[in-house]
Amino acid sequence: MLYDTESKESVFLDNSAAASQGGAGIKAAQIIVDNKVSVLVTPRSGENTAEVIKSANIKI
Numbered sequence: 499m500l501y502d503t504e505s506k507e508s509v510f511l512d513n514s515a516a517a518s519q520g521g522a523g524i525k526a527a528q529i530i531v532d533n534k535v536s537v538l539v540t541p542r543s544g545e546n547t548a549e550v551i552k553s554a555n556i557k558i
Contacts, residue, residue, distance in 0.1 A: 500533055523547035530556065 501508045511533070515525030523543065527550035530538060537557045551558055 500535065524550055527551050530554075 499508055499510050511529065513526055513529070515522045515529065518525055524546055527543075527547045530551065531554040535556055538551055540558065543551070543558070548558060
């Protein structure tokens with residue numbers, strides 16, 4: 499779910515990476531980056547996924 503704190507609108511995205519055999523976390527991270535997210539709230543993420551998110555200057 500993406501939530502815009504200014505407009506108070508939320509949008510649900512389909513995680514097309516969920517069915518991937520490998521690299522699902524990186525693919526999901528790219529979806530987040532592509533949607534210009536500024537903060538990610540998550541209970542956990544893999545190391546490679548976190549690197550993609552951090553390299554896009556997204557706060558975790």
